Amino acid sequence: MSKQEPVTLAQDGAEGCCPTLSTAPMSEDRAVGLAKVFKALGDPVRLRLLSMIASREGGEICVCDLTPAFDLSQPTISHHLKLLKQAGLIGSERRGTWVYYRLVPETTDKLASVLARPAASVPATS
């Protein structure tokens, strides 16, 4: 999490879209990229921030509405937001005085697809 560039998850190549954990042993490169994103989610404050951003009607939220929800300093909240942004989980836009954050759903989609069971292994409900 020391690099400043946002994480770019490796594109899935000729072997098809979105191999899951159960498809085959994961390559080292893919594991390094995904681990950075999972690590960003491995903190309760960041999970709550991400959930506040993702669940906001209209799809975006002002940093001025995030900070008061936590018993933490503004620089601490900003640090957590920076880590979420570096992980590619959120994007931001400055408009006037404030910065507005929104979810990058492609990143959470990709994580969800890694964790999903292959269709054949999901128990039938009928």
Next chain:
Amino acid sequence: MSKQEPVTLAQDGAEGCCPTLSTAPMSEDRAVGLAKVFKALGDPVRLRLLSMIASREGGEICVCDLTPAFDLSQPTISHHLKLLKQAGLIGSERRGTWVYYRLVPETTDKLASVLARPAASVPATS
């Protein structure tokens, strides 16, 4: 990750099964439980171990088949396996000389459901 007890993810209560990130701001308790599991996934070696376990035909793998795949000592591999087990991501069984590991799919299912988009927000494909 300092506690020895396996993580038990909070059951979803009367508000229905499996609220996603986008459903509503996440409670602090739920965020603490989920963050422990995401943190366990936030390491490339643990992700590769989990993928080797999850993708093994027959559903389980001997620790003796995991260790040679990494350029790491056996105690280091054991430590990573312990963290995955404490997070509720894998289970283990000793049989004779060796310990065998298998995925706990209910835990990865729960994480996948947290990250999934509500059905209404997934773009239609037709």
